[in-house]
Amino acid sequence: TMVSSKARGTQVVREKLEEIDIWASARHIPESLKQQVKTYYLEVWAPHFGAHLDDAGHFKELPVALRAELVLSLAGEALQNSHMLSSLDDDLMEFLATLGVPHPVIAGHDLFREGQPSDSFWVLQEGEMAVLRGIKQIGVITGPAVLGQAAIFAGMLTDCENRMHTIRA
16 A cells, blocks of 8 residues: 555655646746746655645544544643643644644745634644745744734634734745
């Protein structure tokens, strides 16, 4: 099974690189820029691609109670350390955990952008996220941490309806 899974992952990467070649030729993209795009797919996108499929696939198959335990195991520290969420009782914290879904973010990609609707929040398990206002970086958030938790109040407070920052991996 593992060999078959790796072979599928390799095939997906190979197809992506072939698509890049066709796209770059059709758009007359300079060879050096095309190589930068291909390097991105090989060094940044490809290593995360397989993990993304496995995490989401396994996670969706689990019963809700086990999923909640898993989320609390992985993200409980960040939830407990959040000023906004730390005072929740165990039942409510467990309910929030049942709603959790893994969402890997590839380096350089945005988790959400300034001005977008606030419809969910995330727990950063590990790594760093840049906080941007416009195009200027104004901070860095290091995991474990809760991101975008103002979305909880989006339906009640107009100031929380849209994102105030861009969060970039």
